[in-house]
Amino acid sequence: EPEVTQTPSHQVTQMGQEVILRCVPISNHLYFYWYRQILGQKVEFLVSFYNNEISEKSEIFDDQFSVERPDGSNFTLKIRSTKLEDSAMYFCASSRGSGQAATNEKLFFGSGTQLSVL
Amino acid sequence: GQQVMQIPQYQHVQEGEDFTTYCNSSTTLSNIQWYKQRPGGHPVFLIQLVKSGEVKKQKRLTFQFGEAKKNSSLHITATQTTDVGTYFCAGPVGSQGNLIFGKGTKLSVKP
Numbered sequence: 001e002p003e004v005t006q007t008p009s010h011q012v013t014q015m016g017q018e019v020i021l022r023c024v025p026i027s028n029h030l031y032f033y034w035y036r037q038i039l040g041q042k043v044e045f046l047v048s049f050y051n052n053e054i055s056e057k058s059e060i061f062d063d064q065f066s067v068e069r070p071d072g073s074n075f076t077l078k079i080r081s082t083k084l085e086d087s088a089m090y091f092c093a094s095s096r097g098s099g100q101a102a103t104n105e106k107l108f109f110g111s112g113t114q115l116s117v118l
Numbered sequence: 119g120q121q122v123m124q125i126p127q128y129q130h131v132q133e134g135e136d137f138t139t140y141c142n143s144s145t146t147l148s149n150i151q152w153y154k155q156r157p158g159g160h161p162v163f164l165i166q167l168v169k170s171g172e173v174k175k176q177k178r179l180t181f182q183f184g185e186a187k188k189n190s191s192l193h194i195t196a197t198q199t200t201d202v203g204t205y206f207c208a209g210p211v212g213s214q215g216n217l218i219f220g221k222g223t224k225l226s227v228k229p
Contacts, residue, residue, distance in 0.1 A: 048215060056211075108163070
């Protein structure tokens, strides 16, 4: 079965540094997402991306965060100046979607990148 | 804002016992999805319920969607050690497919 792949699996960084988390969504999917999960807590929505632009974002996704689809396969999340509280597991997900709506579509999650900010 | 609540937060059972987790939304949902996250793993889609009052079964797992489409439950009959993990319900927010997740119920099964 097709998979969402994420790299790296672990990232350790110093506070204030920039990090880029990488994802390769499933190839025929149209909607891409970033979620995060702080240890032992719920999965929180960050941002959704469709047709090469952000379609929705949560209040967590502030000016320090950005997403990009630099080519036809990669989807990246950049954190410009990391804070201690950014430490979490970051999951990329994709869904097939149809046209401009993706309601009722299941999400396929990658294995995640564990980000540790020291 | 929209909230999805799940209870219990933790459930410890003896292998062979049944298990149920309950999910409640503050708003009516167009559908509800259930995901399972194994320890150290990522959420994996289990099922989606769309119709009011819908009941779906997957082997020992039974999923229900309430008549008002605001609550749902997952029941596992005769748990096995392979059922260990955290079970999340999730409802859609907007039309772009993003989901709001409940806090999950962490199931541990004692052999």
